[in-house]
Amino acid sequence: MLTTILFYFYATVLVGSALGVVLARNPVRAALFLVLAFFTSAVLWLLLEAEFLGIVLVLVYVGAVMVLFLFVIMMLDINVAELRAGFTRYAPLGAVIAGLMIFEIVYVVWVKHLGYDLAAVGTPLAAGESNTKALGAVLYTDYALPFQLAAVVLLVAIVAAITLTMRRRPGYKQQDVVAQVATRKADRLRIMKVEPEKRR
Amino acid sequence: MGSLIALWAGIPQQLQGLVIMVAEILGVMIAVILGVAFLTLAERKVIGWMQIRIGPNQIRIFGLPYFKGLAQPFADVIKLLLKEIIVPTNADKVVFLIAPLIALVPSLSTWAVIPFSPEFVLADIDAGLLYILALTSLGVYGIILAGWASNSKYALLGAMRSAAQIVAYEIAMGFALVGVLMAAGSLNLTDVVRSQAGGMLHWHGLVLFPLMIIYFIAGIAETNRAPFDVAEGESEIASGFHVEYSGATFATLFALPEYANMILVATLAPVLFLGGWLSPFEGLLPPGSLLAAPSFIWLFVKILWFLFCFLWIRATFPRYRYDQIMRLGWKLFIPLTLVWIGVECVMAWYKFGPWARL
Numbered sequence: 201m202l203t204t205i206l207f208y209f210y211a212t213v214l215v216g217s218a219l220g221v222v223l224a225r226n227p228v229r230a231a232l233f234l235v236l237a238f239f240t241s242a243v244l245w246l247l248l249e250a251e252f253l254g255i256v257l258v259l260v261y262v263g264a265v266m267v268l269f270l271f272v273i274m275m276l277d278i279n280v281a282e283l284r285a286g287f288t289r290y291a292p293l294g295a296v297i298a299g300l301m302i303f304e305i306v307y308v309v310w311v312k313h314l315g316y317d318l319a320a321v322g323t324p325l326a327a328g329e330s331n332t333k334a335l336g337a338v339l340y341t342d343y344a345l346p347f348q349l350a351a352v353v354l355l356v357a358i359v360a361a362i363t364l365t366m367r368r369r370p371g372y373k374q375q376d377v378v379a380q381v382a383t384r385k386a387d388r389l390r391i392m393k394v395e396p397e398k399r400r
Numbered sequence: 401m402g403s404l405i406a407l408w409a410g411i412p413q414q415l416q417g418l419v420i421m422v423a424e425i426l427g428v429m430i431a432v433i434l435g436v437a438f439l440t441l442a443e444r445k446v447i448g449w450m451q452i453r454i455g456p457n458q459i460r461i462f463g464l465p466y467f468k469g470l471a472q473p474f475a476d477v478i479k480l481l482l483k484e485i486i487v488p489t490n491a492d493k494v495v496f497l498i499a500p501l502i503a504l505v506p507s508l509s510t511w512a513v514i515p516f517s518p519e520f521v522l523a524d525i526d527a528g529l530l531y532i533l534a535l536t537s538l539g540v541y542g543i544i545l546a547g548w549a550s551n552s553k554y555a556l557l558g559a560m561r562s563a564a565q566i567v568a569y570e571i572a573m574g575f576a577l578v579g580v581l582m583a584a585g586s587l588n589l590t591d592v593v594r595s596q597a598g599g600m601l602h603w604h605g606l607v608l609f610p611l612m613i614i615y616f617i618a619g620i621a622e623t624n625r626a627p628f629d630v631a632e633g634e635s636e637i638a639s640g641f642h643v644e645y646s647g648a649t650f651a652t653l654f655a656l657p658e659y660a661n662m663i664l665v666a667t668l669a670p671v672l673f674l675g676g677w678l679s680p681f682e683g684l685l686p687p688g689s690l691l692a693a694p695s696f697i698w699l700f701v702k703i704l705w706f707l708f709c710f711l712w713i714r715a716t717f718p719r720y721r722y723d724q725i726m727r728l729g730w731k732l733f734i735p736l737t738l739v740w741i742g743v744e745c746v747m748a749w750y751k752f753g754p755w756a757r758l
Contacts, residue, residue: 226492228492228495228548229492229495232495232545235541251525251526251527252527252530255527255530255531255534256530256534258534258535258537258538259530259533259534259537262534262537262538263533263534263537263538263540263570264537264567264570267537267540267541267544267563267566267567268563268567270541270544270545270548270563271544271560271563271564274544274547274548274556274559274560275560330526331526332526332527332587375723
């Protein structure tokens with residue numbers, strides 16, 4: 201009973217904050233609504249006793265990804281009026297994509313069932329059962345290869361991101377730490393012998 | 401008294417549990433806030449002694465002639481609460497006022513999963529370590545939102561520095577925690593402490609010594625303490641992200657979360673690496689003796705030691721330059737933790753140290 205009330209409360213907050221992402225005038229506020237949306241969906245997962253997934257969602261998306269998002273958005277000087285100018289032109293395309301996504305979700309959840317017994321989803325776990333342990337067991341046995349593949353894809357992404365930023369740009373100025381450390385006193389300092397002024 | 405007991409017995413069972421839970425939560429929060437208050441005093445006193453000064457020595461509790469200066473934190477709090485809250489004209493007012501709360505809530509709610517003693521932990525959840533990682537990573541929002549909403553370039557610069565620094569050190573901290581959970585075999589903090597039972601030689605801090613050092617240094621960096629306090633950087637950016645805050649918002653944005661997070665790092669370091677509430681003399685003294693029994697007192701002593709280290713480091717080291725902070729985080733700590741996780745794999749393969757009992 202309480203779980204149902206909590207579910208509807210957080211679901212309302214989730215839908216509201218998702219609308220806020222689209223409707224907020226200020227990009228930083230939109231990003232903050234997105235943070236709220238991530239957080240509430242993590243709470244929904246917690247209600248389903250998927251505590252590992254819920255907390256990892258907060259850790260990865262809220263704790264790392266959105267921080268960097270905000271980091272970038274705050275540094276940009278975004279012209280909101282210019283961004284809004286194309287709204288009516290792109291709205292039909294957006295509606296089509298949204299409709300497609302809704303269709304996909306409905307298809308997966310209601311039509312396919314993915315081979316799972318949906319009636320068993322709401323039942324609480326047994327006392328000794330750990331969601332985290334079960335997830336790890338599945339991830340490192342049945343799905344070991346896809347898991348490794350995902351890791352390789354991430355590694356490629358890291359290498360690509362680093363090579364994109366490490367390129368030499370013309371006119372790029374940087375401190376040469378080695379040269380700084382290797383300087384001798386003689387390179388920079390010249391000691392002059394100054395004759396003392398004759399006292400009158 | 402008798403009528404009170406009768407009243408208590410009259411309440412339904414579920415409500416009793418709720419009342420006890422709320423009382424426990426309030427107890428922990430009040431303890432943390434009092435800890436914060438006296439930590440500010442201890443900081444000023446300890447650093448004063450280190451620099452051969454006296455430190456606060458004027459304000460006494462109710463004018464008593466003993467413990468001069470003991471009431472200084474209360475005087476500070478009352479002063480801050482009575483001051484005017486100034487919102488800059490061009491600030492984003494909503495975000496400006498929410499930011500201190502966003503900083504405050506994660507730093508207090510993390511205490512839910514800390515095992516204080518063998519019997520007492522507010523929420524003994526399975527994924528405790530992950531919960532702590534997730535909530536400490538939320539603390540940065542308070543800082544960057546405060547910096548952005550102030551609409552001041554010094555505040556924004558401070559917020560940017562802080563965000564980059566916290567993201568950098570969080571990875572090293574996460575890897576250090578991965579090392580701990582490899583050794584403990586559990587994400588549950590009570591189990592992490594239990595897995596170190598059997599005396600000082602079984603503490604994780606021994607086989608994971610580099611990870612412990614890295615965890616503590618990353619903790620200093622995450623709490624924005626000296627020598628990593630470039631987010632404030634009084635000499636360059638006029639005190640950074642909280643330059644526009646005053647009064648109660650300053651207290652809740654800056655003082656309370658920062659010091660609560662300090663206590664948190666100083667609590668987690670012993671819980672993860674130095675046996676938490678376990679006694680160091682376990683196994684050395686005959687079982688049943690008072691010194692060998694696990695209790696909150698041992699945890700308290702360890703917390704005090706790490707808090708002292710915080711103050712000691714602040715009084716000793718000059719502030720890092722910003723690029724040096726980034727180099728230390730990305731190029732030294734992350735490779736080091738990865739190497740040590742590899743070393744742990746070798747140790748686990750040959751059943752050495754904490755893996756011997758598997």
